[in-house]
Amino acid sequence: MISIYPSMVDGEKNKNKIVFIYENYYSFMAYTAGEILNHSKHDVEDVVHSAILKIIENIDVVDITDVNKVKNLCGVIARNKAIDFLRAKKNQVLSLDDDNVFAEISGSDTDPGELLVNIEAYDIILEEIRKLPDIYRDVCLLKYVNSMKEKEIAALLGLTESAVGVRIYRAKQILKEALRKENIDV
Amino acid sequence: MFNKTSEEVLSKAFSEYATEKISSYPSDSKLKEMYPIPKKHLTIYRRKAQEHKHGKRIGLIYLKRIVVACLVIILLTISAVAVAPQVKEYFTKKYKTNVSNVDDNVISFNFDSRENDTDQDVNSYVIGYLPEEYKAVEEINIYRQSRQHICILDDSRYLIIDINFADTVELSITTENVSYTVQVINDNIMHISYNDEEQCGTIHWTDGDILILISGYVSYDELIKIAENIK
Numbered sequence: 508m509i510s511i512y513p514s515m516v517d518g519e520k521n522k523n524k525i526v527f528i529y530e531n532y533y534s535f536m537a538y539t540a541g542e543i544l545n546h547s548k549h550d551v552e553d554v555v556h557s558a559i560l561k562i563i564e565n566i567d568v569v570d571i572t573d574v575n576k577v578k579n580l581c582g583v584i585a586r587n588k589a590i591d592f593l594r595a596k597k598n599q600v601l602s603l604d605d606d607n608v609f610a611e612i613s614g615s616d617t618d619p620g621e622l623l624v625n626i627e628a629y630d631i632i633l634e635e636i637r638k639l640p641d642i643y644r645d646v647c648l649l650k651y652v653n654s655m656k657e658k659e660i661a662a663l664l665g666l667t668e669s670a671v672g673v674r675i676y677r678a679k680q681i682l683k684e685a686l687r688k689e690n691i692d693v
Numbered sequence: 694m695f696n697k698t699s700e701e702v703l704s705k706a707f708s709e710y711a712t713e714k715i716s717s718y719p720s721d722s723k724l725k726e727m728y729p730i731p732k733k734h735l736t737i738y739r740r741k742a743q744e745h746k747h748g749k750r751i752g753l754i755y756l757k758r759i760v761v762a763c764l765v766i767i768l769l770t771i772s773a774v775a776v777a778p779q780v781k782e783y784f785t786k787k788y789k790t791n792v793s794n795v796d797d798n799v800i801s802f803n804f805d806s807r808e809n810d811t812d813q814d815v816n817s818y819v820i821g822y823l824p825e826e827y828k829a830v831e832e833i834n835i836y837r838q839s840r841q842h843i844c845i846l847d848d849s850r851y852l853i854i855d856i857n858f859a860d861t862v863e864l865s866i867t868t869e870n871v872s873y874t875v876q877v878i879n880d881n882i883m884h885i886s887y888n889d890e891e892q893c894g895t896i897h898w899t900d901g902d903i904l905i906l907i908s909g910y911v912s913y914d915e916l917i918k919i920a921e922n923i924k
Contacts, residue, residue: 534730537728578711636706
């Protein structure tokens with residue numbers, strides 16, 4: 508099977524990337540998806556397959572030189588595909604109303620991205636990141652760990668670019684709120 | 694204490710979280726035990742891969758291939774049916790003789806148009822030239838409807854000149870390892886096949902209802918010269 512995925516991409520470099528990811532991170536993706544799917548192996552296989560297809564679609568933006576970055580990317584995609592899979596299985600509709608929140612951004616007088624934080628706030632931020640819902644944290648992981656642009660994240664996760672922007676905005680708002688609660692001036 | 698923009702802090706914090714999260718997973722070897730690369734579902738993967746590559750359902754891909762294959766077969770069949778008679782007609786018209794079949798290695802001729810009231814006579818032809826070595830061994834056989842000049846030098850060399858009423862003869866010429874040409878000599882269209890390696894060949898033509906055939910181990914020039922001098 509491993510010979511099939513490379514045939515779907517152009518260029519030797521990209522083919523090597525796919526082989527590398529498949530050989531080294533299949534099990535990692537499966538485990539990540541399995542955490543959400545209660546380790547149902549049959550479902551996990553389908554999810555990992557669709558995750559790999561998604562990686563193939565976006566192979567140009569995948570950087571395999573940093574192990575943590577690759578694992579992060581694979582983990583995020585596998586987790587998102589697993590969530591999509593569960594939603595489809597339960598016939599649930601995404602409840603996140605990204606478009607409405609987008610209006611909040613336009614009307615907001617403070618951009619969380621321009622905030623200054625000091626080092627004391629760092630631990631609080633890290634702790635709050637651990638508590639962030641996956642849907643916010645995943646886009647942030649891709650943005651801040653993999654240095655991906657919002658457009659690339661949108662393509663990878665099957666979202667609109669504005670939805671990605673909204674999720675990042677909301678994540679920052681949550682972090683900002685947490686800092687305020689601790690009376691840290693932001 | 695230092696200040697940084699939140700973007701830099703967020704990058705650091707999220708990277709630390711990612712490292713922390715990744716390190717919380719079981720080891721790679723353990724993961725591979727838990728989730729080995731599956732060997733089943735190969736067909737499904739292959740189908741999906743094909744669909745992904747072509748951007749279409751696999752059924753449509755195969756349907757398209759089948760339709761294309763059918764069209765090619767139909768076109769080839771039509772071409773073969775259409776062209777075969779044309780080849781035959783081409784030879785018939787060009788060489789003004791009755792080519793009955795043409796395939797890879799053989800051209801066959803049928804001579805069946807003899808007029809009942811013809812006044813032609815096989816004995817009226819004069820053979821004006823024979824190579825010197827064959828003159829000495831010439832044997833002439835004259836029958837009612839044919840005349841043969843048979844010259845046998847030894848086991849490997851002979852020359853035969855055959856003059857017949859055409860309707861009595863069916864002729865096949867091999868085109869394998871020989872050069873096949875058609876030349877006009879003495880206003881007759883002559884079919885010449887010659888094997889350069891063996892230094893032997895055949896030349897034949899029809900004159901009215903008479904078929905003249907020369908076959909033997911002579912040089913190409915000698916063969917032509919013999920033909921030119923049969924009048």
